[in-house]
Structure formats: structure tokens, C-alpha cells
Amino acid sequence: MRIEYDVKLDFKDVLIRPKRSILQSRAEVKLEREFRFKHAGTKWKGVPIIAANMDHTGTFDMAVALGEHQLMTALGKFISLEDWKKFANDYAEILPSCFVSVGISETDFEKLAQLAKVVKFSSICLDAANGYTERYVEFLVRLRKAYPDKVIMAGNVVTGEMVEELILSGADIVKIGIGPGSVCTTREKTGVGYPQLSAIIECADAAHGLGGQVCADGGCVTPGDVAKAFAAGADFVMLGGMLAGHDECSGEIIEENGRRFKRFYGMSSAEAMEKHHGAVAEYRASEGRSVNVPYRGAVKHTVNDILGGVRSTCTYVGAQRLKELSKRTTFIRVTKQLNEVFVPYTLNDNK
Numbered sequence: 432m433r434i435e436y437d438v439k440l441d442f443k444d445v446l447i448r449p450k451r452s453i454l455q456s457r458a459e460v461k462l463e464r465e466f467r468f469k470h471a472g473t474k475w476k477g478v479p480i481i482a483a484n485m486d487h488t489g490t491f492d493m494a495v496a497l498g499e500h501q502l503m504t505a506l507g508k509f510i511s512l513e514d515w516k517k518f519a520n521d522y523a524e525i526l527p528s529c530f531v532s533v534g535i536s537e538t539d540f541e542k543l544a545q546l547a548k549v550v551k552f553s554s555i556c557l558d559a560a561n562g563y564t565e566r567y568v569e570f571l572v573r574l575r576k577a578y579p580d581k582v583i584m585a586g587n588v589v590t591g592e593m594v595e596e597l598i599l600s601g602a603d604i605v606k607i608g609i610g611p612g613s614v615c616t617t618r619e620k621t622g623v624g625y626p627q628l629s630a631i632i633e634c635a636d637a638a639h640g641l642g643g644q645v646c647a648d649g650g651c652v653t654p655g656d657v658a659k660a661f662a663a664g665a666d667f668v669m670l671g672g673m674l675a676g677h678d679e680c681s682g683e684i685i686e687e688n689g690r691r692f693k694r695f696y697g698m699s700s701a702e703a704m705e706k707h708h709g710a711v712a713e714y715r716a717s718e719g720r721s722v723n724v725p726y727r728g729a730v731k732h733t734v735n736d737i738l739g740g741v742r743s744t745c746t747y748v749g750a751q752r753l754k755e756l757s758k759r760t761t762f763i764r765v766t767k768q769l770n771e772v773f774v775p776y777t778l779n780d781n782k
């Protein structure tokens with residue numbers, strides 16, 4: 432057994448120090464970024480925020496709504512071939528902003544091969560709660576061989592050496608985050624995890640050294656957290672909870688005591704496992720929870736709130752483009768981040 436005494440940080444442990452700036456207003460800030468992907472060799476331009484590939488947020492309606500703002504969506508893993516075909520046909524222009532999600536089983540590999548025959552998708556999200564297993568890496572190598580020109584986002588991991596291994600094994604983008612998610616119970620159930628801000632800082636450094644990118648996945652609760660993730664070096668930021676509860680999310684509106692909600696559950700929750708696999712396998716504990724999140728209307732209001740926040744961050748540090756935010760950031764370690772005397776910034780107060 433070993434103990435590391437270096438303090439690792441979360442979003443709540445830091446603030447971004449303002450810097451002198453020549454920017455007049457946040458309207459001058461450009462949030463678009465352009466990337467060329469290491470293995471796929473393709474280019475992408477847009478606002479590098481991605482809706483999580485969870486049943487609730489990874490929907491075609493979300494892809495269409497976010498696509499209008501040049502944001503991306505990782506579609507859920509359980510979408511049928513028929514639905515994909517219809518979407519690709521009706522919304523060909525949105526397709527380049529979508530990730531197809533795939534797990535690491537043989538069935539997943541075959542399903543993807545079927546899809547590739549009929550839908551010209553550009554990007555794959557190879558999804559596993561734990562990207563550290565040998566089986567995962569072998570699957571990634573196989574996927575890269577089969578799809579040399581598709582963008583592959585792989586994860587999740589939280590340490591530099593594993594980021595390097597995934598990039599060398601074929602990942603263009605590595606997804607960072609174990610345990611920070613809003614409906615994740617991994618830390619309670621297993622005691623495993625890594626504070627998300629430090630994970631991003633360390634992993635971004637490792638990825639950039641090899642010409643790869645990282646996507647910070649999980650734990651953002653406010654637009655300020657999204658800004659901190661970018662400031663820490665994330666190339667992309669993936670959001671679940673912050674995009675939950677909207678019209679574009681799956682599930683009906685639930686009325687309770689005169690208030691409206693939508694159901695949001697973790698993809699490893701008992702609810703998800705029962706839905707997709709019939710039951711929770713006996714050998715595994717569920718590592719996700721289910722919650723009713725307040726209904727929040729159209730997602731475009733939330734998107735504007737997030738993008739407005741990140742633009743403002745850039746203005747505070749004098750970054751004219753999102754790309755410069757990380758270089759211009761000095762984080763300061765704090766013991767108190769927000770004044771919560773009235774209403775804390777929660778999922779339901781974006782209006």
C-alpha cells in the first residue's frame with residue numbers, strides 16, 4: 432500500500448484569477464475550435480461541448496438542438512439501426528456532430544459494422560466505465576484497425592500513463608473522469624476515483640504531448656465548472672446532468688405536487704440495467720442513481736447560459752478565443768467558492 436500526499440483538486444477547490452485584458456466585450460470571444468485528429472486525420476470545427484451518451488441526454492432531438500449551436504452529441508448506445516438510418520437521412524448536416532456509442536462486446540462490434548454499412552458517421556465513442564482493462568485496450572486496437580478514418584473517443588481514465596496508452600492504441604480523444612458524474616455512485620460503491628480538475632490537468636498534458644485530445648467527462652454543475660474544465664486543458668467537455676430535464680431529453684414529464692420533472696438515471700444504475708439487460712447481474716453492484724430532475728423547457732436556454740458563462744470567463748482573463756483560455760489561466764486555490772446564502776446555483780435555476 433502507498434499513499435500519495437499531493438493534494439488533488441476538484442472544480443470547487445479553485446477559482447480563475449482575472450487578468451488585464453484588451454477585450455471590450457464577451458461578444459468578441461470565439462468559442463469555436465478547430466481540431467485535426469491524430470489517427471483519423473480528419474478535421475472538425477465547432478464549439479467543443481458534447482452531450483453525454485446517456486439514454487436521457489444522448490438523443491437525436493438533442494443532437495439537432497445542439498447542432499444549431501455547433502455543439503456535439505454522443506448518441507446513446509441503445510439506439511436502433513432503423514432510427515439511425517432515419518436520422519442520417521433527415522439530418523445529414525447534423526451527422527458530423529454526432530458520436531456513435533459502442534461498448535466492448537462482440538455484439539457491439541457487429542452492431543457497429545452493420546451501422547457503418549448504412550450510415551456515414553464520422554465519430555465513435557468507445558464507452559466503458561473503466562478504460563484500464565486489457566480487454567478494453569485490445570478492443571480499441573481492433574476498432575482502430577477496422578475504422579482507420581473515424582474519430583475514436585475512448586475512456587474513461589484519469590491518469591496520464593493510461594491516456595498515453597489509449598492514444599498509442601488508436602484513440603484520437605481520451606475521455607477523462609472516474610466517479611465525478613451527477614448520477615454516478617462509483618466513489619460510494621468502490622472508493623475509487625480522482626478529483627476531476629487535477630485529472631484534467633494531468634491527462635491533458637499527457638495527451639497533448641502525443642498530439643491527442645482529451646474530453647473532460649462528468650462533474651460540471653455550473654457554467655463556471657465548464658470554463659474551469661477548459662481552463663484546465665480540456666479540449667472537449669462532456670455534459671450529462673447540466674443538459675438533463677429538457678424537452679430534447681428522453682422520457683415523459685412527470686407531475687408531482689404541482690411541479691414538473693423528468694427522469695434521469697445513470698447508465699450503470701439499476702434502472703438502466705433493468706431497462707437494457709433485464710436485471711442487475713448478481714456479481715456487480717449498480718454504480719449509478721436515478722433522480723427526478725426539474726423540467727427545464729428547451730435546451731437552447733441552458734446552452735446560451737453555458738456559452739455566455741464561458742465567453743465571460745474568457746473576457747475576464749483576456750482570452751479572445753477559447754483556445755487561449757488555458758494558457759491565460761492562473762487557478763487560485765480557495766476554501767470557499769460560492770456565496771450560497773440565498774439560492775445556490777442548482778440544476779433548476781437557469782431561467
Ligand code: 5GP
Pocket residue numbers: 483484485560587608610611612613614615616617648649650651669670671672673696697698699700718719720
Ligand atoms: P455529469 O455531467 O452528469 O456530471 O456526468 C456525466 C457522465 O457521468 C457521463 O458522461 C458518464 O461518463 C458518467 N455516468 C453516466 N452514468 C453513470 C453511471 O451510472 N455510473 C457512473 N459511474 N458514471 C456514469
